[in-house]
Amino acid sequence: MSFLKGILSNLINNTNETSQSVNIDCQQNEQDIKELEQKANQGDINAQYNLGMIYDNHPDFVQAAKWYYKAADQGHIDAQYHLATMYEEGQGVPQDYEKAIEYYQKAGNQGSAKALYFLGLMYKNAKGVPQDYTKVIEYFTQAAEQGYVLAQYNLGRLYYHGQNVPQNYSKALKWFTKAAGQGNVDAQNDLGAMYDAGQGVAQDYEKAAEYFTKSANQGNVLAIFNLGLMYENGQGVSQDYAKAIELYYEAGSCGHINAQNTLGVIYENGRGVPQDYIKAIEWYQKAADQENADAEFNLGRMYYYGRGTAQDTLKSVEYFNKAANQGHINAQYNLGVMYENGMGVPQDKEKALEYYQQACSNGYQKSCDAYEQLKGE
DSSP states (O other): OOOOOSOOOOOOOOOOOOOOSSOOOTTOOHHHHHHHHHHHHTTOHHHHHHHHHHHHHTTOHHHHHHHHHHHHHTTOHHHHHHHHHHHHHTSSSOOOHHHHHHHHHHHHHTTOHHHHHHHHHHHHTTSSSOOOHHHHHHHHHHHHHTTOHHHHHHHHHHHHHTSSSOOOHHHHHHHHHHHHHTTOHHHHHHHHHHHHHTSSSOOOHHHHHHHHHHHHTTTOHHHHHHHHHHHHHTSSSOOOHHHHHHHHHHHHHTTOHHHHHHHHHHHHHTSSSOOOHHHHHHHHHHHHTTTOHHHHHHHHHHHHHTSSSOOOHHHHHHHHHHHHTTTOHHHHHHHHHHHHHTSSSOOOHHHHHHHHHHHHHTTOHHHHHHHHHHHHO
């Protein structure tokens, strides 16, 4: 059994982070607020910013924006950043991407790494500006070089996937390593995947298992599944079916579809556990409900052979069809066989040829041979 342990998402993490530059007690009493307002009205920049933080956390976004604006206008770097986020989201002010860019730029010019990162996101997502990956890389790199972990991680993803930039595994590895060193769980998992596949670095299963473990220990479901694969196959760790199943169960219970399908395979074949067709169907069903083509195909087989359930060729055809519509070649071939021979469906040579052709076009030679044989009859 093998599944891609690689990096599954091309999405950039847009998570906002609250500024940590000032500690604010959100339970400020009225007297504290009056004193701050008095100072703020006298032009005290820190009082203005602190009032913005208090109202941001209560929340009263209109008041927060008012005080952030006053502090930002005096050059307060964190106020500029927070005001930019409010313009971007339309919180307390009308949504205005151009204003957001203006204040991200002001904060970025003063060295705010997070402002530079979010400025890069504006160019990536074409908010108020044309999409421009040259700018994305520029601003992500500036933020990453200052140690901003989200910039490091997402810069690594851009280079890994070659997303509108030349693919560069070495640069991806560099930035994933930096982000992983700061405890970023996704970077740890993706770094593990690179060591596992030998991308941009010599293949090293022990390193892969090390990074999968770090990420898994922080609850990353993909890493939990990937670590399960390492234990099942004895790569970088001693082979341990019980540990693999434990990890698959943990990931599958959290909704990881490949873990769910894998548990189905394990229970169907009795690998490391007593063979149990009913449990196999249970796990296949969970993955099939999430439209996993392998699980749909496997459920089709279970219904066809009557494993853990009454034999039901109509159900079998239903699930084979679902998998076939996603390009699953074995499902396509099986449907060809069923239509050719009238197994659970009316015999239909044209439909059989159609499904054989689909599987053949997807590279299944056995289906090509079946197509030629049936066509020649």
